Amino acid sequence: QVQLVESGGGVVQPGGSLRLSCEASGFAFGSFGMHWVRQAPGKGLEWLAFIQYDGDKKYEAVSVKGRFTISRDNSENTLFLQMSDLRPEDTATYYCAKESGPGIGVAGPFDHWGQGTLVTVTS
Amino acid sequence: DIQLTQSPSFLSASVGDRVTITCRASQDISVYLAWYQQKPQTAPKLLVFAASTLQSGVPSRFSAYGSGTEFTLTINSLQPEDFATYYCQQLKSHSLITFGQGTRLDIK
Numbered sequence: 001q002v003q004l005v006e007s008g009g010g011v012v013q014p015g016g017s018l019r020l021s022c023e024a025s026g027f028a029f030g031s032f033g034m035h036w037v038r039q040a041p042g043k044g045l046e047w048l049a050f051i052q053y054d055g056d057k058k059y060e061a062v063s064v065k066g067r068f069t070i071s072r073d074n075s076e077n078t079l080f081l082q083m084s085d086l087r088p089e090d091t092a093t094y095y096c097a098k099e100s101g102p103g104i105g106v107a108g109p110f111d112h113w114g115q116g117t118l119v120t121v122t123s
Numbered sequence: 124d125i126q127l128t129q130s131p132s133f134l135s136a137s138v139g140d141r142v143t144i145t146c147r148a149s150q151d152i153s154v155y156l157a158w159y160q161q162k163p164q165t166a167p168k169l170l171v172f173a174a175s176t177l178q179s180g181v182p183s184r185f186s187a188y189g190s191g192t193e194f195t196l197t198i199n200s201l202q203p204e205d206f207a208t209y210y211c212q213q214l215k216s217h218s219l220i221t222f223g224q225g226t227r228l229d230i231k
Binding site for chain 1: 124155159166167170172178210214218220221223224225
């Protein structure tokens with residue numbers, strides 16, 4: 001069965017960096033678009049970033065552009081989110097999510113999600 | 124950005140009730156809309172895609188409708204496991220994916 005397992009969260013000071021990982025199994029990882037979504041405590045869902053199946057196209061939300069970078073290693077079935085210049089407002093649970101298709105053309109729905117990893121930005 | 128506005132933000136209902144949640148888009152998104160259910164401390168779960176197609180395994184008491192700028196999610200005969208928060212999501216472009224603010228459905 002499809003599994004997505006995030007790791008790399010933790011407590012970091014403002015201005016610091018973190019790299020989140022999402023290890024995928026149970027499906028052909030290299031054939032699907034992938035996303036990162038976050039949820040601040042008690043708040044709604046915020047889409048952060050997308051990467052096409054082959055890594056050729058990437059997009060980040062305006063709120064994190066220039067600070068967060070999405071990448072993937074299809075040989076290791078792993079998705080990454082490199083986060084830098086972290087701010088208290090980046091405190092959230094970060095989810096990776098699998099798109100239903102390769103990420104070409106119109107976006108597909110997110111049919112599988114990881115359990116999330118908590119990032120806390122505090123001094 | 125394409126904004127999604129859900130109404131109501133909070134809904135109180137009883138087991139057996141029928142409820143409807145509305146999601147309005149700030150511009151035409153055709154049928155590029157999905158609905159998710161999220162229970163506390165768990166990841167969201169896909170319920171509906173392409174505005175009206177139920178994801179495999181989703182009970183038939185859920186139904187969804189809409190196109191363009193107005194969309195609805197209806198739950199007939201509410202079950203205890205349906206009390207959760209529901210989000211709509213627009214998927215018109217990979218570079219501009221957005222979620223609605225959420226509708227929390229509580230037991231009356």
